[in-house]
Amino acid sequence: MKTKLTVLLLAGLLVGASTVLAGPPSGTWQTLNKPAQFEKLKAGDKVLYVCSTCQTVTEVTIKSPDEAMEHCKEGATVTCPSCKVKVKVVNKGTPKNPSLAREVTYVNEKGEPCFFIAKAGEKS
């Protein structure tokens, strides 16, 4: 299912992405950029693909834990469902100490971060 959010909200998300690539702009969004966060995803969980190439937010349902882990596997690719751009998964951090402060980023063919994945916060 494709959800087009308001330009304002999208702009807010993108500003958050380009400045820190970590931490959601508000308490209701969680940017997924740690392997441990992907490990917690279960089948049926919904995540948002936020693509700055075509400026859309697409809701994607996780089908299996294996599929979730594909989103944080170094060298894997994620395809934007809207514009079909392929982004590459790159784990930043120290290879010597992989458990510490690794950060998952998604880059385009120029190596620029252009995509991220967020999870909606729990409804209260």
Ligand SMILES: [Zn+2]
């Ligand atoms: Zn796109």
